[in-house]
Amino acid sequence: MTESQAQERISQLTDLINHYNYQYYQNSLSEISDYEFDMLLEELIRLEAQYPQFRHPYSPTQRVGGTITKQFATVIHKYPMLSLGNTYSEADLQEFDARIKRLIGNDFEYFCELKFDGVAVSLTYKNGLLHTGATRGDGVRGDDITNNARTIRSIPLDIRTRANDIPEEFEVRGEVFMPFESFQRLNKEREDIGEALLANPRNAASGTLKMQDSGVVAKRNLDCYMYFLLGDNLPYQTHEESVKQMEKWGFHVSRTYRKCPNIDEVFQYIRDWETERFKLPLGTDGIVIKVNNFSQQEELGYTAKSPRWAIAYKYKAEASVTQLQSILYNVGRTGAVTPVAMLSPVLLAGTTVKRATLHNANEIERLGLHEGDYVFIEKGGEIIPKITGVDLSKRQPDSKVIQYLTHCPACGTQLVRQEGEAAYYCPNERSCPPQTKAKIEHFIQRRAMNIENLGPETIDQLLQKGLIRTPADLYSLQYEQLLTLERMGPKSAKNIIEGIEQSKKAPFKNVLFAIGIRFVGATVAEKLAAYFGSIEAMQQASFEELLAVPEIGERIANSIGQFFADPANKQYIEQLKQAGLQLQSDKQPVEKESTKLAGKTFVISGVFVNYERDQLRDKIEANGGRVLSGISGKLDFLLAGDKLGPSKLEKAQKLGVTILSEQEFEKML
Numbered sequence: 001m002t003e004s005q006a007q008e009r010i011s012q013l014t015d016l017i018n019h020y021n022y023q024y025y026q027n028s029l030s031e032i033s034d035y036e037f038d039m040l041l042e043e044l045i046r047l048e049a050q051y052p053q054f055r056h057p058y059s060p061t062q063r064v065g066g067t068i069t070k071q072f073a074t075v076i077h078k079y080p081m082l083s084l085g086n087t088y089s090e091a092d093l094q095e096f097d098a099r100i101k102r103l104i105g106n107d108f109e110y111f112c113e114l115k116f117d118g119v120a121v122s123l124t125y126k127n128g129l130l131h132t133g134a135t136r137g138d139g140v141r142g143d144d145i146t147n148n149a150r151t152i153r154s155i156p157l158d159i160r161t162r163a164n165d166i167p168e169e170f171e172v173r174g175e176v177f178m179p180f181e182s183f184q185r186l187n188k189e190r191e192d193i194g195e196a197l198l199a200n201p202r203n204a205a206s207g208t209l210k211m212q213d214s215g216v217v218a219k220r221n222l223d224c225y226m227y228f229l230l231g232d233n234l235p236y237q238t239h240e241e242s243v244k245q246m247e248k249w250g251f252h253v254s255r256t257y258r259k260c261p262n263i264d265e266v267f268q269y270i271r272d273w274e275t276e277r278f279k280l281p282l283g284t285d286g287i288v289i290k291v292n293n294f295s296q297q298e299e300l301g302y303t304a305k306s307p308r309w310a311i312a313y314k315y316k317a318e319a320s321v322t323q324l325q326s327i328l329y330n331v332g333r334t335g336a337v338t339p340v341a342m343l344s345p346v347l348l349a350g351t352t353v354k355r356a357t358l359h360n361a362n363e364i365e366r367l368g369l370h371e372g373d374y375v376f377i378e379k380g381g382e383i384i385p386k387i388t389g390v391d392l393s394k395r396q397p398d399s400k401v402i403q404y405l406t407h408c409p410a411c412g413t414q415l416v417r418q419e420g421e422a423a424y425y426c427p428n429e430r431s432c433p434p435q436t437k438a439k440i441e442h443f444i445q446r447r448a449m450n451i452e453n454l455g456p457e458t459i460d461q462l463l464q465k466g467l468i469r470t471p472a473d474l475y476s477l478q479y480e481q482l483l484t485l486e487r488m489g490p491k492s493a494k495n496i497i498e499g500i501e502q503s504k505k506a507p508f509k510n511v512l513f514a515i516g517i518r519f520v521g522a523t524v525a526e527k528l529a530a531y532f533g534s535i536e537a538m539q540q541a542s543f544e545e546l547l548a549v550p551e552i553g554e555r556i557a558n559s560i561g562q563f564f565a566d567p568a569n570k571q572y573i574e575q576l577k578q579a580g581l582q583l584q585s586d587k588q589p590v591e592k593e594s595t596k597l598a599g600k601t602f603v604i605s606g607v608f609v610n611y612e613r614d615q616l617r618d619k620i621e622a623n624g625g626r627v628l629s630g631i632s633g634k635l636d637f638l639l640a641g642d643k644l645g646p647s648k649l650e651k652a653q654k655l656g657v658t659i660l661s662e663q664e665f666e667k668m669l
Contacts, residue, residue, distance in 0.1 A: 597625030606641025
């Protein structure tokens, strides 16, 4: 492909993918399949890596992330991001309404919006392109989170094709949030790899926005609702007009707003959404009421901290009292034992609640739970109700204090608690039934080996009959063995065998995730696979070499080292190898650019400004060089980024290996 052809194809793909994104997120239309979309995006990523000079500033590849931010720069807000006065009282709203009338008379109307439980952000656009994204901070200055904001697919990167009336510069404000579905999936993944669970979607969204690796942010599936348009000399007379304009430009605006001619209509809006809000895909904790007309807003003015023309009405958290029936202890794949409170059914926030989260032993101790206690349960921004306290007036005098389990509820093994962790664990990882089953369920899931038609009941039967003990045993299953299972017909058995066979084509990163090393989730597995290229290289890696991989800290490095040091795990890997699984990367050949690096060998280590490590690998190979996993006397160059492991640097210096900076490498090309 010539440079002109590459430039034309990059422009074509950029416009096409942006169009599909707009149709999906703004009009709820899927014009192509997910697979076709992913293939187009992969082609664009590959072309931009080879021809970075043709990458557009609004390229959809920015939504994939990958930029490493070592420290967030400070952004001074052009217009201060003020907070709103809050109230839980309708009487206070009557007082607010009376104060407005005293100041500007009776000829005004309100604009009401739901108050979403997320993180406030400000986005500045220049000439129709997203220029800067910032957090609220202290209202005067916030953090520059532009790279992370670009990964949120509902935030437009370029609105020039949707309008011809775009101001040269304007600002939109909104709320970044993590949808309930994404939050549940994230916590399930964290539980699966032994990570502590996140408390609620708002905290998860806030923590995600402040992550230094935008590639991780992209995988968290954040969303954003816009509710405010600002700029110099904008032609809009009312807040309603500006909201409608944001919709026309393609911004994601929640259609839950309403214009209300008087305070009685505001109260009706509040009542309408008191229970309906629980059907939304995100948490809401109240209503924002604004005087609609901008001239009247200016007339009303501001206090030192908030506008006089707006107020937030907060819903009280839904709460109830019910009896604690028992505590159920669940054992996960990593052996973590999680307590769940089983309750007498009670109606809360429009649904019948029968259980509540207890998190860990510390929470049970903090609450001081006794058997048969009547407990206060609350559902605020959280998805699952939580116990907030005990009604001591109803406690029976002879009730026993609840003591956390000392032994595994499934296999009877004594539980252990590692220093610095809140959870108790069952250490019997190979013979504890729920751990064994969970390991297999983890192995076959879609993001791992994606073996379809193997449901929980089938796995139970395979374990009970002794046909499998580890995930590797799946590859020894015979069609005839499956036919001995209850409710297993010839077609189902054939589908399972075919699914197992098909899984052998899964790429190395999926296999690495499926293997089930504690703390190694899908994102970490992808980075490890890209960095080391094979399971053998990972097994031989030192602790320092593991730490050199992006996103790998001491805890993950220790876990990987302990896993590969276990003889049983070495045998497990060997079984997978014998079964024919992909235990090394099978990358597509990189299109050659030149022979400038022919015969030269490189080791890549550290964090880089303009490249991800796999992009550097591709760049080296495209120009004739080779990338190695370890440093030796035969190595030509150590390409060193920030956070380079000290042992690797010391070894390279001792062996006389040339150490290159990112800038020096670029000059070689």
